[in-house]
Amino acid sequence: MSRLEEQNPKTQENGKLQLSETTANSPEKYADVGHPRTLDSNSDSADHTDFTADHTNFTVPGVIPHCSDGGWPGYGRAAGSSRMDFTNYQFVMQPHDAQPSLHQCQIASHGDVLLHQSSPLHFISPCLSFPNNSHFSSLGGHWSFKGPVHCSMYSGEIVDAGQSICPDTSDDNRPETNGQQQEALTELMPQNQMDISQSVMCIRNVRGEMVLMNNCSPGRVLQSHLPGHLDYIPEDTSYDISFKENLVQTSSLRKDSQSNQVPLSLLAIQPDQLTSSEPPGSGHMFNHIPRPFSLYQQYPKPVYSMRLVPEGQSTGVVSESQCDSKSKKPCNCTKSQCLKLYCDCFANGDVCSNCNCINCFNNTEHELERYKAIKFCIDRKPEAFRPKVGNKGCNCKRSACLKNYCECFEAKIMCSSTCKCVGCRNYKDSPERRNLLLHSPDKIATHEKEKCPLSCITLGVVEATCGCLLAQAEKAEKEDYTLVQAEKIILEEFGQCLTSIFESIC
DNA sequence: GAGTTTGAAACT
DNA sequence: CAGTTTCAAACTC
Structure with a gap:
């Protein structure tokens, strides 16, 4: 209510x-703006990417413009809202025939999101291989929503594109349990939904943030052989490396990676507003395990978290402190092994940490059991983790x-x-x-x-608004709008959303 | 800290 | 679906 x-x-x-x-x-309020959200990755629309002659620098018009003032001409300035601060951001790519350099960065250890059949939004995201026969079967070339956007979607449900970063299947260092784990994960995934065990997803959490998540094994090193890898590395942390690495992959939604086209829908990503749940240099920065969502306490630790609201502005739903993992209350379970919903940690999608529980299986040492328990809960009650x-x-x-x-x-x-x-x-x-x-x-x-x-301005309102804006962005992309045209329809949509909100308040 | 109360989850 | 049991958190003393 x-x-x-x-x-x-x-x-x-x-x-x-x-x-x-x-x-x-x-839901009714926004039902009319629940446009079918389909990104036709196979379309050969105009090349939106502007490459320089040496193919070493490019910007992505309409996606993350490289603005001299550090700002961004698109979102964030609409309707007089405070401008979201964007730092200069530029991708640097090498020619496709260049010897690929090697990036190494750790990525998320496990799946973060559990999809279930009843979720309003389903992804269809086949994994495609790169043309260089790299073992990265990354980047589903096509993704779409199976149906219209449900603007009343629940918190934490997937609202945006998921793309895949498929790990090295020949990785000998994979934990022994990984096969079982993958099997368990596969069981968790309904048909026609993307393989979350080998995926990066872009979701919006309850704080209105866009969050990319991936699903690799603990400590796995991602070796990037992307034809268009990133050389530009911010000085700060490897998080940004990961972000950009994945952003490039995520951006390459086309089957034909040579096209270098980037979906306009990625407009929502704001690279300088990334946050991470773990400090740089932790050595296990993405070492977290699959977790469903809940409204309170802790959320899936984002690999990359991109706010859709300016820093410091709350969505009014959950305070920062509530989301802070450090604030998570320790459980005291004794009989449930922390694998039932009695356990608040488990129910919230958290692993037990610094808890007082006895015989706990809700930890990284019992991932298989945890996966099965999650599956069991979802099978029995699809909304168990909502x-x-x-x-x-x-x-x-x-x-x-x-x-x-x-x-x-x-x-x-x-x-x-x-x-x-x-x-x-x-x-x-x-x-x-x-x-x-x-x-x-x-x-x-x-x-x-x-x-x-x-x-x-609840989470639902924020989500609905973002959904509307993304729908317009996708429409613009699909219809080959220019950047100006795209911005125009998006801003108009934003204005309409604000009007609706204002009218509701009054 | 131990015991009681409470209501959700799990079970039948 | 309803009733019962189990469970862990909240509460009281």
Whole structure:
């Protein structure tokens, strides 16, 4: 339930609000903008890439322009919004017939995303080999959404392209369990969906960030033999190396990698806003394991995290601290082996770390068991790892929904019509709730945030808006729009989204 | 820290 | 789907 709903209750029944159906982030609201999202990678549209004569430098018009002022003429400046800061960014490529140089960078250790059949968005992403017969079968040449974008998509669901970085299958250093692991992973993947075990995905997390994730084995070294590899390496960290490495691959969505065309949809990527969950030099910077998503606590550690909102601006959904892995509460499981949803770590897609659990299998040492447990949960309940709060509602009977037993209260949201609670006092005008908050200043701080008018800009709204913008970007690409034309329709779309949001607020 | 309460998850 | 059991977190003392 959105804050708008909370502010516009129709009736109150049995201590529970009956709410208006008109919301800023309702699926219906954006249903008309759920354009089919198809990137026709096979199309031979105009070459958008501008190469210099020596083929050593190129910029990607419409994707990540190399702007002299460090800015970006596209997103971020729309409708008077604060400009997202972009640093100069330039890809450097070698001629295709040049001896490929070697990049080495560690990439994510495992799969990060579990797709399930019920997910509104499915990828179709065959892996294709590079023309140089490299063992990298990278870069699905074609990707598309199987259906229209569901602008009301759940948090953490995949909303954008996934591309593959396929590891060296002859890697002798692969852990012995990898075969089993791959098998388990394969079992996890429904048909017609991309092979997440060998993939890089671009997803949007609950904070409105675009997050690329890949799925390789721990410590695996990716040796890049890309025909168009990156020589330009920022000084800072290898994260950016990884990012660019993958961005180049991700950018090469065409079957014909010689075309060097880059989908306009990659407009969403903002390289200088990358964040990483682990510090440089950690030696295991991407050593994390597959994890589904949840609304609270920790999220899949991104290999590359690209914010869609300017740094420092919250989506109003989850605070930074909530997402900080360091803030993850340790579990105390004793009987579940931390492989059931009783375990908060497991339920949140986290591996146990610094927990007090006993006989824990939710760790990197028991990946196979963990994979199977995840599969089991998803098989039984496809939405098992989806955000629960706001989608399911609580079922409290004795706590009046005013204690942390109540998931809604714990999540600092009011109960909604989706809840099945009895004797609920967790609604807007509840005297008990008000009294409780008055006597708990710490709770006031968090609960009162809900009253912020901007709180209606929920994750759903952000996702819907981003979906609309991406749809326009893809449309522009498909129809061979010029950069100016593309920017125009995207900005117009953004304006319409803002108008819709504004109208919803008012 | 031990015991109790609570509600979600798991099971039947 | 409903009822029961299991489980771990929240809470109380």
